[in-house]
Amino acid sequence: MDFYFDFISPYAYLAWMNPRTGPRALAARYGVPLVVHPILFAGLLEKHGQLGPAEIPPKRAFLVKDVMRHAALEGIPVAFPDPHPFNPLALLRLATISVDVIDALFTLAWASGKDIAENLPSVVGAEMMARTREPEVKAALKRETDAAIARGVFGVPTFIVGDELIWGSDRAADVERVLAGADPLDQAAAAAVIARPMGVTR
């Protein structure tokens, strides 16, 4: 199973931290390897000329409430960083260097309520921070992001199981159905609709 994420996304945080339906729990429960892919969400948005949800004021207001509401329902601690949104580049490059820092970085971003840029060095240390400026680290993140776009990833978090791409922290139950061989989707019917030429919306 592949898991694509950006620290900028509180939904990626909610997915990652979920003890029952998070990618680590699902991979362990179904005995499949988990491959994590830090990617730059802004790169996906730029590919399609879109704004992120936190860049549209009324959508940002709903997003804040929706994330806090679902964190409360799932029993996951959440404290929005200040300022929010924030630039996630350094965090993503750190995750490209080592998957072991993902937990600490998600916790800094979404459970501390702190200024991320100010507090990041004390979480990972000066040596790791210096590595985020290395050209090969920058290139690795760009490669991951380009590969994700090539594979059809358009948002975060995204799970891919076999050929099935599933987007959204609120679709973890669907990911589990796919892993369990219990997906109710009629693949042939869906493929027929997807293959039709696109109509006009406006």
Add this chain to the structure above:
Amino acid sequence: MDFYFDFISPYAYLAWMNPRTGPRALAARYGVPLVVHPILFAGLLEKHGQLGPAEIPPKRAFLVKDVMRHAALEGIPVAFPDPHPFNPLALLRLATISVDVIDALFTLAWASGKDIAENLPSVVGAEMMARTREPEVKAALKRETDAAIARGVFGVPTFIVGDELIWGSDRAADVERVLAGADPLDQAAAAAVIARPMGVTR
């Protein structure tokens, strides 16, 4: 309770048709009046310069699967119209004239698998079709859309209960929690985050 929708959205269809958590079921269960608002989703997108989900090819592919999967899980019939996406203007204007046609129009759009433009006249009749070209009908839809934008509606379907705006067919359980007085959201904490000046994402 207010319900904002556009026939273009299969998620609005799934919300409308849901026998347990649809707007009609929720309004009846909690004894609140239901006010339905047909609005032009493309108008919301234009306001923020955004594309719709069906206008981004990989997102459209996921959307088709996601809608068919959740229709199967909820036991709601679904058959994508051909062509898809389609121009929903005539359907929206018809719903502005009379709420009684909403069921028939949603069924034509999302459960018939037919070409909507071709089959619409036989569903509503020539007299109703003629009315969709009246200036005051066109103006009514534009008024509804502008009023929705002014109220902070950014997507469809949207429910508003009191001052609480909730977006998405997959958030009907949250709408029910609000109606039941059991919303777990810490409103003061959310308001404090929303009021902060926006940071920079990229």
